[in-house]
Amino acid sequence: MSQWAWVAFAYTIAYGSLVVFAVSIAVRIRTTRRSIGDTE
Amino acid sequence: MQSQTRIRRWPWIAIGLSLAVAFTLSMVSPADSVQGDLVRIMYVHVPSAWLAYLAFFVTFIGSVAYLITRSLRWDRIAAASAEIGVYFTGLAIALGMTWAKPTWGVWWTWDARLTLTAIMFFVYLGYLALRRTTDDQVLRAGRASVLGVLGAIQIPLVHFSVIWWRTLHQPPSLVRPDGPAIQDPMMLAALIGGVVAFTIVYVSLMVKRIELIHLEDRKVDMESAVERPVAGEAVTAPELGASS
Amino acid sequence: MKRYWKFIIPAGIVVVVLVVMVTGLNANLVYFNTPTELGQQQAGDARLRLGGQVVPGTVIDTETGVAFDVTDGREAVSVVHTGAPQQLFQEGIGVVVEGTWDGNEFHSDSMLVKHDENYTSDDGEYDPNHPYGDESDQS
Numbered sequence: 436m437s438q439w440a441w442v443a444f445a446y447t448i449a450y451g452s453l454v455v456f457a458v459s460i461a462v463r464i465r466t467t468r469r470s471i472g473d474t475e
Numbered sequence: 476m477q478s479q480t481r482i483r484r485w486p487w488i489a490i491g492l493s494l495a496v497a498f499t500l501s502m503v504s505p506a507d508s509v510q511g512d513l514v515r516i517m518y519v520h521v522p523s524a525w526l527a528y529l530a531f532f533v534t535f536i537g538s539v540a541y542l543i544t545r546s547l548r549w550d551r552i553a554a555a556s557a558e559i560g561v562y563f564t565g566l567a568i569a570l571g572m573t574w575a576k577p578t579w580g581v582w583w584t585w586d587a588r589l590t591l592t593a594i595m596f597f598v599y600l601g602y603l604a605l606r607r608t609t610d611d612q613v614l615r616a617g618r619a620s621v622l623g624v625l626g627a628i629q630i631p632l633v634h635f636s637v638i639w640w641r642t643l644h645q646p647p648s649l650v651r652p653d654g655p656a657i658q659d660p661m662m663l664a665a666l667i668g669g670v671v672a673f674t675i676v677y678v679s680l681m682v683k684r685i686e687l688i689h690l691e692d693r694k695v696d697m698e699s700a701v702e703r704p705v706a707g708e709a710v711t712a713p714e715l716g717a718s719s
Numbered sequence: 720m721k722r723y724w725k726f727i728i729p730a731g732i733v734v735v736v737l738v739v740m741v742t743g744l745n746a747n748l749v750y751f752n753t754p755t756e757l758g759q760q761q762a763g764d765a766r767l768r769l770g771g772q773v774v775p776g777t778v779i780d781t782e783t784g785v786a787f788d789v790t791d792g793r794e795a796v797s798v799v800h801t802g803a804p805q806q807l808f809q810e811g812i813g814v815v816v817e818g819t820w821d822g823n824e825f826h827s828d829s830m831l832v833k834h835d836e837n838y839t840s841d842d843g844e845y846d847p848n849h850p851y852g853d854e855s856d857q858s
Contacts, residue, residue: 438512438577445573449519449566450494453676456562457490460683467690471697505840509807514838579831580805586750621726625733640748641770643815648836659840 486679497672504665516574518665522673523567530560538623550616553623555684564596587636588644595629751815753791762822775810800827807832
């Protein structure tokens with residue numbers, strides 16, 4: 436693998452997982468709010 | 476019904492903006508004389524590792540403050556920080572591996588730094604598991620805060636492992652007594668920019684994660700409140716018996 | 720008083736584990752030997768790790784791999800490596816090789832590159848003011 440391929444691999448892990456982590460919190464907030472009837 | 480737990484949208488905007496700046500800085504900075512473009516992996520690996528320390532330190536502070544004040548507010552901070560810390564420890568390990576393979580030549584080796592980081596990862600996974608052992612918020616906070624205090628011993632152990640013992644992992648470049656070991660201003664900007672950006676991400680995630688814990692605790696309270704009419708019927712039963 | 724026990728017992732376990740780690744495992748936490756230490760090691764079939772900086776001008780391609788000298792700034796050891804060298808392998812860079820020591824040469828079949836904590840965009844050459852033994856000398 437070329438050097439840039441390794442960099443791309445690492446940045447996909449870093450930024451990709453950050454987005455997944457943030458979105459998972461956002462979704463959990465939404466579903467919990469709905470289940471307790473707290474309107475947004 | 477008006478929302479009882481405040482909704483904050485700024486954390487999402489802050490995460491997006493700071494990551495965009497950090498990404499730009501790490502892409503425009505020059506290649507290293509030895510490693511070439513591989514050095515760019517450092518600009519996400521080092522901030523991740525730094526956030527793991529910061530998050531577990533906040534867990535330590537929250538745990539100590541809970542044990543002193545017995546206020547669940549502190550326990551929520553400790554819990555939110557531990558979860559984010561576990562994520563960033565895992566991320567630092569994953570990024571470290573993708574950096575190690577093309578530079579050192581192996582994905583993993585059992586030197587002191589890597590081994591102690593792996594142990595820290597599993598100890599805080601244990602912290603999260605411990606929090607699941609009971610639904611009682613006070614009991615949960617008590618158990619977790621003990622581990623939150625003891626686990627913090629690992630933070631200096633992991634950081635100074637590269638100085639105390641001879642490791643394959645290189646010593647710190649940024650936090651060292653004689654100043655940063657990076658001379659190029661653009662490389663330094665990319666690394667410090669990454670650390671600052673990830674810290675903003677941490678604070679933003681903390682705000683949202685604590686909001687979630689508030690909501691989840693309210694849900695648990697509401698569910699236990701639903702069971703109360705059953706207890707109420709039991710109270711009225713003797714009354715019926717008395718009238719007949 | 721009773722509630723302090725749930726703190727004291729795990730704290731005691733942690734302290735015991737730490738003491739065992741730092742005293743008993745201290746030797747195992749050291750990842751490699753320096754060339755100076757290797758001189759005091761017994762020659763034989765025991766597998767060892769040797770770490771140090773590749774001395775510029777000593778790298779020779781062999782039929783089965785590469786041969787070079789490794790130094791910690793004080794002593795130098797000849798290494799005969801079997802297999803392809805790592806991508807970043809070059810003169811002046813840090814390496815950790817694994818193999819056996821026959822008292823004269825170190826026969827390695829596994830090589831790791833140990834890059835240092837200095838980063839520069841210039842085409843930096845080997846800096847004799849920063850010999851590899853900088854951190855290793857303390858222990």
